Amino acid sequence: MNRSSFLKHLALLSAGTALLPRLKVFQNSPFTEIRNGIGTFSMRGGTIGWMARPGFTVVVDSQYSDTASDFLEGISRFDSGPETVLINSHHHGDHTSGNGTFREAGYRIFAHEQVPVLQRRGADNPDEVVAADETYSENLELDAGNETVLLKYYGNAHTGGDSVTWFENSNIAHMGDLVFNRLYPFIDRDGGASIEGWINLLERVSDEADSDTIFIFGHGNPEFGITGSSADLLHMRDFLSKVLEHTQQGISAGRSREEITQIESFDEFPDYISPSDFLSLPRNLNVAYRELTE
Ligand SMILES: [Zn+2]
Incomplete structure (x- = not known):
């Protein structure tokens, strides 16, 4: 099915689906509802976002095959679909390794055009990669009944192919x-x-939001959680700005890469945690050093 007939198909299915489902969200369940049949699922890897309504199931990110199976079993109780869509926010394995499980369940996969390219480039066996059926370059709108789902690209940031998925209504x-x-x-x-691109993106997205907008985050410090407001986007923007500024100042002052990058924390950002060496301030500063010198 090409894109326009798919969208028409979605639009046709929207007739007569004004009623929202009564969601069953179980205690101690990885499913949490935010509002209007939209919520989060946390298990392992990047946070899954979901919309479960009569006629439609829209899912953002697929984690891993085992957690994807758990997700699909749980969402089946919500009495949503039969149109089923998976969006990949970007190519990293903790967001896309469950793609095959979703495809087997009949989901149609959407992503920015760079996502399949980057998935294959990073794979041991590119032929085994399960990538999007449909890609876009600037934005893509899905008509999911009484919800417009907008995938939007804002340029290079966390990777070269990040989408922000807006549930507009x-x-x-x-x-x-x-x-x-x-x-x-x-x-x-x-x-x-691109750290610079990432800073710009967070500013643009927060400009497009209002005080009622709720954001779902891929990862979060347990104390602060995986949902929040545009204030959290601007806090992250300020952190990334500090990373670039600290690095630029060190370079301008003639300090070595070692001196610039071997610090464990910034006094202004005491809440940031480092779950591993992989996610740490020295790592971030080394990337900034490369961005400013290469
Ligand atoms: Zn990632």
Whole structure:
């Protein structure tokens, strides 16, 4: 099915689906509802966002095959679909390794055009990669009944292919890994990341939001969680600005790469945690050093 007939198909199915489902969200369940049948699922890997309504199931990110199976089993109780869509926020394995499980369940996969390219480039066996059926370059709108789902590209940031997924009518946006909430982020320079681009993106997205917008984050410090407001986007923008500024000042003062990058924390950002060496301030500063010198 090509894109226009698919969208028409979605639009046709929307007739007579004004009623929202009564969601069953179980205690101690990885499913949490935010509002209007839209919520989060946390298990392992990047936070899954979901919309479950009569006629439609829209999912953002697929984690891993085992957690994807758990997700699909849980969502089946919500009495949503039969149109089923998976969006990949970007190519990283903790957001796309469950793609095959979703495809087997009949989901149609959407992503920015760079995502399949980057998935295959990073794979041991590119032929085994399960990538999007449909890609876009600037933005893509899906008519899912009484919800317009807008995938939007804002340029290089966490990777070269990040989408922000806006559930426009419900004023909720899934940020993928464009927000690590009070957690040193992974900045995938080899996968197209740009700290400067990321700063601009967070500012633009927060300009497009209002005080009622709720954002879903790919990862979060447990104390701060995986949902929040545009204030959290601007906090992350300020952190990334500090990373670039600190590095530029060190370079201008003639300090060595070692001296610039071997610090464990910034006094202004005491809440940031480092779950591993991989997600740490020295790592972030080394990427900034490369961005400013290469
Ligand atoms: Zn990522």
